[in-house]
Amino acid sequence: MQDNVYREQIAADRATGYRMEARQVSKIFGTHKALDSVDFGLLPGEVHALLGENGAGKSTLIKILTGAYQPDGGTIFVDGEEVHLTSPLQAQTYGIGTVYQEVNLLPNRSVAENLFLGHQPTRFGLVDRRRMDREARVLLKRYGLDIDPSSELGAHSVAVQQIVAIARAVQLSGKVLILDEPTASLDRDEVQRLFEVIASLKRDGLAIVFITHFLDQVFALADRVTILRNGRLVDTRRLSELTRTDLVRKMLGKDIAFSGSTSLEAERAPTELLLDFKGYGRKRSVRPFSLAIHKGEVIGVAGLLGSGRTEMARMMFGIDPADEGTVTLSGKEISVRSATDAIGHGFGFCPEDRKADGILGDLSVRENIVIALQGKLGWFRALNRDEQIDLAGQFGEAMDIRAASLDMPVKLLSGGNQQKVILARWLATDPAFLILDEPTRGIDVGAHAEIVRTINRLRDDGMALVVISSEIDEVVAYSSRIVVMRDREMVAELKGEDINPAVIVQAIATHGEHSEIQAEVTA
Amino acid sequence: MTRIPLARLVNTQTIALVGVLLLNWILFPGFFKIEWQDGRLFGSLIDVLNRGAPVAILAIGMTAVIATKGVDLSVGAVMAMAGAVAATLVMSGQPGWVAVLGALAVGLACGLWNGALVALLDIQPIIATLVLMVAGRGIAQLITEGSIVTFSDPTLVFIGTGSFLGLPMPVVIALALMILVTLAVRKTAIGLFIEAVGVNRSAATLAGIRSRLLLVTVYAVSGLCAAIAGIIVAGDIRGADANNAGLWLELDAILAAVIGGTSLLGGRFSIVMSVVGALIIQAMNTGILVSGYPPEFNLVVKAGMITLILMIQSPFAGRLLTWFGRNRRKGAS
Amino acid sequence: MNRSLRPLLATVIIFLIAYAAAVFQFPGLLSTRVLGNFLTDNAFLGIAAVGMTFVIISGGIDLSVGAVIGFTGVLVAVLITWLGWHPLAAFAAAFVVAAAFGAAMGLVIHYLEVPPFIVTLAGMFLARGGASVITQDSVPIDHPFYSAVSSLYWRLPGGGRLSFVGLLMVAVFVIGAIVAHRTKFGSYVYALGGNATSASLMGVPVARTTVEIYTLSSVLACLAGIVFSLYTSAGYPLAAVGVELDAIGAVVIGGTLLTGGYGFVFGTFVGVMLLGLVQTYIIFDGTLSSWWTKIVIGFLLFLFIVLQRLVFAASARGDRVAEKA
C-alpha cells in the first residue's frame, strides 16, 4: 500500500536525524479528533510545507509543537530527546520561534516591544529602551521595513504587523521556525522579501515549517511537504516527487477543476442598472468617486494594501457614511447611513477582519448564519428554532461548511470554515448587492475554488457584487469590470481587454507617491 | 417552552441552591416548615423568596446588561431614588398609582441616561454607571432631605407587603417580571441580539443589529427593574430610606448574575438562572440569620460560600470532572 | 508626540485648569499648607491606586483593596497593642499575609478562570469579615515608633508640611512608574491587558504574571493600610470602606483604560490629586449639604470622563489625518 511507502520514507529521514519530531500525536476537542496519530518530522535546513484543507488540523499541530496545546497522545522530540512542552515560553527556550495564524501580537505596545517581549535587552535590571529600539531598527531593515520602532504596533497596517510577527519569530528561533499562513496579508514584494529571509535562514541550518494555501508559494519554497486531511496524516514526501495535481488530490481526497476565466466578456454584457454612486466620498477618508453597478455584474477592486479599498467598502455599506455625493438604487435615491440602512436596501458585506468584525465567536454556527437575516427582520419577527435550523442547514450545505455540529461555537471552526459561515450569513438575507472584502484570504484551494464558483454563480443569478481582493489572478477570473484604488482615490476603471494581470499591475503600480506601504518599504 | 428538558434544570446553580437550603435546614430544623396564616404562606422558605425578590429583580435587568458586556453599578442608587420619588409623591397627596408611575419614570430616565453614556458616548459601563451610583444617592437624599419619609399609602404598602394567592407581592412581582422578561428576550430576537452584541459588538452592528438602540434599551430595562425593586423596598418598610435603600445591592445583583452563569465578558445569559443566583445569595443571608452565629462572622461565611460556589462552577472543576470521568471509564474497561 | 501620551497630557491640563479655577475662587488653595495636605491626606489612596493601576492595565480589577487596608490596620494594631510586637515586625507580618492573600486571588483568577471582579469581591468580604472577627473595636496604637514616624515631616515655608507618608507615596509612584514602564514584569502587565491570548502565545508567563499582579496590588494595599494606621494611629475594621472605588476612579481619570492595555502610573497620580482637589474645593466652599456633595462629586466625575472622551476622540481623529498627510 501507499501507506507503507511513506512509512519507509519517514524511517529513512528519521535516520538522518530530525531537528524536531512529533510521533503519533493526537488531539481531541470534545468528541472531535482534530489530530489522529500524526507523525511529523523536521530536518535541519529544510523548508517543510504543511498542507491541508481548512480544518485539516494544521494549526492544531503547530500549537502542539509549540506548547500552546498539550497533546492527548503521542510524544515530541527535539534533537532526538523527548520533551514535554507546557507553554510557548518553554518552546522558546528550545529555540522554537512561531508565527501563529491570525497575527498574535500586542497592538497596544510598541513595535520594538513586540519584537523583544520577554527578551528585552536590560541594563541594571531595567529595560534598555534605547538599545531595544536600535536593535529593532536593525532587525526590521532586513525585511525592508523602516518604521519607528517606538511607535505603537496597532497604528500600522496588518502587513507591517505580519512582518513584525515574522521578525520576532525568526529572532527567537535558534533551531526551528514555524510560520502559520504568514503570507495571507502580504503583497508580492513583501512575500518576495520574506522568501529571501527564509532562504538565508535555511542556509543557516534552521528547520522551517511553512503553512500556506498558495500552491505557487509551496513550489517556490518548500523542500518537503506533509499533507493532512481531517486530522490524519496523508503523506510526507519530497516536493520534487509530486505534481501540482497530486498535491491537490491528496489534500482534498478528490480532483478539482480549477476555475480559471470561466465566462467571457461578451457574456458579461451589463444588464439593468442597480446602483449608481455619484461623487460619493467621505472627508478624511475616500475621495469622491462615481461608479455604476449593474445587476449580474462583479466589480473587482484592486489596489495596494492600505490603498483605501476597505474604507470604500465600509462607506458603501454605511458603516462610515459618505458625506458627499448620492447613490441611487434602481433609479431611486437612497440614503445609506448605517449598516441597518444598507441591509434594508438589500446590501450585504463580508468584512476583511473576520475575527474583529465578522464572527460572533461564542455563538453557534447556526446563530452566526441567521443573525443578519434576523437583523433584517428586526426585533419582533423572531425566527424560531426550527426555522433557524432549516436556514442554517440549507446555507451551511450550500457553502459546504464543515462543522461537527451547527450548535458548536463558531470560534472553534477553522479559519476557512468561519469565512464560509459569514458568506452563508449574507446569502441567507438574499441580497441584491454584496460586498466582499478579501473573501478568499486564508482559504484552502478547495474552498477557494468554491468561493470563486459561488461568486460566479451569484453573478449569473443576477446579483451585483463588489469584490476586493489582493490576488490579481482571482480578480481577473470573475470580474466584469475592475476599479483600481490608489491612495484612497479611484484611479482607474478597467474593462474588456484591459482585464488582465499585466494591465492591472501597471495601473496599481503607476507612481503612487503617498502610499503608506511604499513609503515604509523603501529605504 | 415545552421543549425544555427537565435535565436542564439540574445544573450547578440549582444544586448549589438546594445545597444551601439543606445547610440551612441542618442549622435550623424548622427551615422548611410552611404554614398558612392570615391568608398567606408563612415560613423561612417564603422569607428567602420574599427577601430575595429585590435582588432577583435587580438581577433580571443586570443580567441583560452584563450579557452585553456591560455592568450597571447604579441600580442601588436608582432604587433609592425611585423609593424617594414614590414616597414624596404620596406624601404630597398623589394617589398610589401616580407614585408608582413616577418612580418607574425615574428608573427609566436613569436607565436611558446610563444607556446614552454607554452607547452614544462610548464610555466604559463601569465608569458610566459609577456616575449615577455616586450622584443618584445624593439626588435621592436631596428629595427626602436625608430623612426617612414614612407613608401609609395602601397601594405602595400592598406592593411591598401584600400577598397574592398566598405569596408575598414582591415574590409575585419578581416571578412575573422574570417570566415576562424571559419571554420578551426569548420569544423575540432580542435575546439573540443581546448575546451577539455582547460577544462582538462590531460584528453584530455589521450584521445589521441596531446595537446602540439595543444597549440603551437594555440599560433602560435595568433602570426600570431597579425602580420596581426600589418601590418594593420602600413599600416593605412603609418609608423611603434614601440613605440606605439599595446600598451595595448592585454588588449582590452582579454576584447573582455571575453565580447564575452569565459571564462578565458578555454573551450567553439566563434570566432564570440569575434569579436562582439571587435566591442562593438570600438563602445564604437567611441561613446566617437563623443560625445564630455572631454577626461578625457574616462576611467571612459569605466569602467562603461564594468561593465554593464559583469553584464548583469554574471550567477548571468541569475539566477535573471530565478527567475523573474518563479515568473511571478507563479503569472500568 | 507619542499618541498614547495624549490622554495623560489631557488629564494634566484638566487638573491644572481646575486647580487654577479653584485658586481663583479661593486663593487660600494655593498655600503650601494645602499642597502639603494634598500629599499627606491622599497618601494611602495614592499607594493603593498604584497597585490598582497595574491591575487595571492588565485588564483586571481589584475590589478588595479597601478591605485589605482595613484588615492590615487591624492586624498591625492588634500585633502591636495586644501582643506587644515591634511595629516593624508587625509590618513584616502584615506584608506576608497580604502577599499570600493577593497571590491566592491571582491563583483563583488564573486557574479557576473566575472573573477578577467576583474573586476580589469575595476577597473584599473575606478581608473585611476577617478584620471584624479579630476585633470590632477600633484598636489604638500607642508606640514610640509610631509617634516618631507619624510626626516626621518637613516644614515648608508658609506653614505647610511635607510629611513622611506623603513622600512615601511619591516614592511608590516613582518606583511604580519604573516597574510599569521599564521592567519585563511591566511589559508583561501591558501584554496581558492588550490581549491575553496573544501574550500567552508570545511566551508571557501568564499564570505567574497574574499572581504577581494581584500580589503586588495586595501588598501595596497593605502598605496603604500601614500608612493609614500611621495616619490615624489605630486599626479599625471599618476603615477605608469604598476606597477601591476612589482608587478605580483615580486610575480611570488618570487616563488608564479599564479594558486594559493602556495606562500610566503618573496619570494615576494626577487622578488622585484631582480627586483630592475636588474634595478640598468642596471643603473650602463649605455650603454643600451631604447630598449636594454626592451630586457634585458625581457630576465632576461625569465631566472628567466626558472631557477625556472628547480628547481621546479628537486625538484618534488627529492620527488618521496625520497619517494621510
Place this chain on the structure above:
Amino acid sequence: ADGMTVGFSQIGSESGWRAAETSVTKSQAESRGINLKFADAQQKQENQIKAIRGFIAQGVDAILVAPVVATGWDDVLNEAKEANIPVVLLDRGIDGPEDLYLTSVASDQVKEGRVAGQWLVDTVKDKDCKVVELQGTVGSTPAINRKKGFEEAIAGSKNITIIRSQTGDFTRSKGKEVMEGFLKAENGGKGICALYAHNDDMAVGAIQAIKDAGLKPGTDILVVSIDAVPDIFTAIAAGEANATVELTPNMAGPAFDALAAFKKDGTVPPKFIITESKLYTAADDPKGEYERRKGLGY
C-alpha cells in the same frame, strides 16, 4: 459669637437622626449669626481628617467634629491646636489626650443602653424574659456601647437573657428582615418576650415584622430602642412600641454656647458636656413629642 466662622465636619448622612443633627446644627448656627462651613465625610474618617485640615488651612475660628470613630485624631487635632483653633467634639468622644479639644458634647452611649436595659428590668420584674437584640453596624461605636450598657443593666437579673443578637445595620429594612429571621427561629416568636434595638429605625422595621407574624408588638413582644425619632413616637402612641431613650440632635447648641463663652472671656467649659439620656414611654405624651420633632429634619 457673632460673625464667627465655624467648620463642621459631619460623618455623613446615614440615618434620619444624623440628618436631623445636621439641620439642627445649621439652624442653631444661623440663629446665632455664625458662619458655618459644612463638610460631609461620607462615613469616612480620612475625609474628616481632610476636612479638618482644610478648615485649618482656611483659618476658621473653631471646628466642630462628629468623629466617625474614636481613634486616630491626635495628629490632626494637634495641628488645630498649633493653629490655635479650638475644637469641639460632637455626639461621640475620642480616645486621646483631653487637651486636644475644648470640650466634648455627647451623650453617654453606654448609659443609653443602660437606661433601656433598666426599663426592661423594671418592666418585667422577675418574670422570665428572653430578649432578642438588633445590633447596629458591626464595629460601630454606638453599637458596641449600646450593647455594653444594656448587658450591664440586665446583668443582675438572671431572669432576663439575650437569646439572639444580629446586626440590622441601623436600617429599617434590615431590622425588619432580621426580626423575621428571629421570629422564625424562635418558634414564630412565641418564645420572645422583648426586643432591644440599637436604634429606632430598626425597631420600626421590626415592629412591622412582628405584626406580619401575627403577634402584637408592644404587648406580645415588648419593644425598647434608642434615639427618640418621630416615627417611634407614632408607634408608642399606637401601643406598638414601649420605650425609647432620647439622643438629642441638638449637640451644636451647647457647643456654640461653650465656644461663645470661650471666645468672649476665655471661660473654659467642662471637658464633657453630657446630654441627657431621657427615657420616653407611653406615659410621656408620645403624640406631642411626635409633633415637636417632626419639623427638625429627622
